[in-house]
Amino acid sequence: MEKISKSIAIIGGGNLGAAIAEGLIKSKFITPGQLYVTRRNTDPLKHLKDLGVNVTSNNAEAIQKSEVVIVALKPYNVKEVMGALKKEVSPKQILISVITGVDLEELKSIFGERNPVFRAMPNTAIAIQQSVTCLCHRGASDSQVSYVTDLFDNLGITVPIDEKLMDAATVLGACGIAYALRFIRAATQGGIEIGFDARTASLIAAQTVNGAAELLLKGNRHPEEEIDKVTTPKGCTIAGLNEMEHRGFSSSLIKGISASYNKIVH
Numbered sequence: 001m002e003k004i005s006k007s008i009a010i011i012g013g014g015n016l017g018a019a020i021a022e023g024l025i026k027s028k029f030i031t032p033g034q035l036y037v038t039r040r041n042t043d044p045l046k047h048l049k050d051l052g053v054n055v056t057s058n059n060a061e062a063i064q065k066s067e068v069v070i071v072a073l074k075p076y077n078v079k080e081v082m083g084a085l086k087k088e089v090s091p092k093q094i095l096i097s098v099i100t101g102v103d104l105e106e107l108k109s110i111f112g113e114r115n116p117v118f119r120a121m122p123n124t125a126i127a128i129q130q131s132v133t134c135l136c137h138r139g140a141s142d143s144q145v146s147y148v149t150d151l152f153d154n155l156g157i158t159v160p161i162d163e164k165l166m167d168a169a170t171v172l173g174a175c176g177i178a179y180a181l182r183f184i185r186a187a188t189q190g191g192i193e194i195g196f197d198a199r200t201a202s203l204i205a206a207q208t209v210n211g212a213a214e215l216l217l218k219g220n221r222h223p224e225e226e227i228d229k230v231t232t233p234k235g236c237t238i239a240g241l242n243e244m245e246h247r248g249f250s251s252s253l254i255k256g257i258s259a260s261y262n263k264i265v266h
């Protein structure tokens with residue numbers, strides 16, 4: 001199937017907006033000339049400008065020239081900024097919001113009822129095209145859903161979800177990066193205690209997590225099936241693992257995930 005190439009505006013070229021722009025160019029999903037990235041102070045976007053991206057502080061112009069509009073503003077000014085730009089949005093444009101905590105109902109009221117609207121929850125690994133992006137939508141056709149899924153698949157993997165799971169997706173996917181990094185840091189500290197220098201311990205811990213994740217993602221296995229392979233009877237792995245569990249390893253993770261979730265929903 002021929003790849004559909006649409007022009008894209010990213011309104012709010014901050015951490016996330018710029019990372020999306022970089023990923024879309026690196027993956028060749030779009031050519032730099034088809035991409036518009038806006039922010040008020042455009043100096044930090046020089047690297048994108050040098051690649052040929054249309055970098056501007058003119059949101060209206062960026063929207064007019066694009067078929068797809070990705071909004072990556074902070075939640076507190078989306079209403080004000082996008083409300084003022086409503087008249088620039090044409091009915092056929094696909095609108096995608098990556099803004100945390102703004103639901104589809106609210107996005108429709110900000111952007112206008114006529115347009116297909118998507119809500120996406122990526123994580124910071126989008127900067128290296130390794131995000132998991134949870135996606136829901138309203139008013140979109142099958143081909144629009146497949147286009148937006150393809151867009152985020154170029155930045156990692158996409159998981160379609162029901163909107164009521166968006167807060168849970170924020171915790172498991174976006175906050176999840178921090179939980180995984182804390183695991184790696186703790187493993188690094190353990191590694192130093194048993195003899196490695198910090199750099200080597202960190203490298204071993206990070207690549208071990210990478211390999212464990214790939215075993216599940218590429219091998220399509222259950223974690224316990226892989227654990228069984230390394231837990232020799234009376235061996236050192238099961239001794240360490242059980243000691244971790246006695247000290248609340250799984251339980252503390254589950255409780256932490258629930259605490260993050262309760263913080264969002266209450």
Ligand SMILES: NC(=O)c1ccc[n+]([C@@H]2O[C@H](COP(=O)([O-])OP(=O)(O)OC[C@H]3O[C@@H](n4cnc5c(N)ncnc54)[C@H](OP(=O)(O)O)[C@@H]3O)[C@@H](O)[C@H]2O)c1
Pocket residue numbers: 011012013014015016017038039040041042059072073074075077081098099100121122123124174
């Ligand atoms: N970072 C993450 O991991 C992550 C993950 C999932 C979702 N999100 C969501 O993504 C959104 C962006 O997060 P972020 O971390 O990228 O924030 P950020 O770095 O502060 O980016 C927001 C950008 O919006 C620009 N901006 C503000 N007013 C504007 C205007 N009137 N016109 C055009 N641009 C304007 C700001 O630049 P100027 O001040 O120069 O205009 C800034 O660069 C947030 O809603 C966040 O909840 C973030």
